[in-house]
Amino acid sequence: MNFNATLIGQLVTFAIFVWFTMKFVWPMLLKQMEEREARIADGLAAAEKGQLELAEAQQKSIEEINKGKEQAATIISQAQKRHDEIVEEAKDDAKAEASRIKETALSEIEQEKEKARQDLRDQVASLAIAGAEQILMKEVDQAAHNEVLQKISQQL
């Protein structure tokens, strides 16, 4: 082993190289790596958050769909109910109308009947009178016998 000034040369070189690494290599590399690490961590966190949000949104959409279905079912059942009601109402109305018409018709018939009866009475009265006239061959005083005639027609 032969020691000479190479030792000092290497020592100085070593010092300079370490200084250079400390100044221009190590911090920059470390910073870059840390930055990338942070970026990757952020990215992963964002991805996770995104997935979470997606799952939430899916959950929400399912809920919304279910809610919509429920509402639709309610509306349909309400409509059905309303429809039944309307049909019922219409039936009732129709029944009422029918009975009203029937009543009217009946009363009209009654009136007609009464009228016809009246006519018949009148005609019977006049026929009776005419018959009596024929029988008596003599004119019956209309005014004098009106009361009698009235009674007869009343009895008819």
Place this chain on the structure above:
Amino acid sequence: MASGTELTSNSYLQHHLQNLVFGKLPAGYERIDAEGHSHVLEHAEWTLAHTSQEAMDMGFWSLNVDTLGWSIFLGAMFLFFFHRVAKRHTEGAPTGFGNLVEMIVEFVNKNVNDIMSVKNPLIGPLALTIFVWVTLMNTMDIVPVDLLPLIAQFIAGDSHLHFKVVPTTDPNITFGMSIGVFILIIYYSVKMKGIGGFIGELTLQPFSSKNLAVQIVLIPANFLLEFIGLLAKPVSLALRLFGNLYAGELIFLLIATLLGAALPFFIGTFLGGALQFIWAVFHILIVLLQAFVFMMLTIVYLAMAHEHH
């Protein structure tokens, strides 16, 4: 490969284990070249050493041009490529080389954070530099042992050129780094615990007593233990790396010498190549492991320097 006239295993090994040294030879120095001619220098001269003896004679103030050069080159490559990745402004996922860089940084950062209880902005860059730089320097061991020296000799036009390409097989390089770590250990020990705390740590444990007189008697024993322990840190750090890589390099060289030179050309080349490959595969493990161990121990030592006992 280099000594032109006679190529022996011994000279091959010695040649490969000698650094390319640049230093000053004093006036009156007698240089002997490979052909055996000698000439005496008239003036002191800054030059490259031709032999191990010349390199020795240059004394302390000389430089191992090859290992230090490769060390600086590899370190600069590390800084260049890592800085380029650090500068980019990509928002999205990293690709290709960026991935590799981030993987290494994350690995180092994780180790630092696991071991250090205190936050210190120096430790991370220090550990990263050590890990990547030492890995790159060790990796030069995988390059076939003669390839780069031959290229260097060809470029220099000198077939005797010494050229060691694995910086971590040079104790100067490993000690240069471990002494750097040692300075930081002492700096942070003093900074975190104060001078008194640091000295106390060296002298008042592991043996301590409630009795003041006994405690004073125990101080030398404590100091001896702790001081050796402290010094052992950089020495073991440097020697471990150096020893592993030096041994690995030596085995490459031995395979190349013994099998390449002792057996007939074809068989020697084939068998030697196969063994080199197998050892290189094993050596990949050592390359990474030793870089990792150097980094981890550095972090552990500095973490210990930050902690109060």
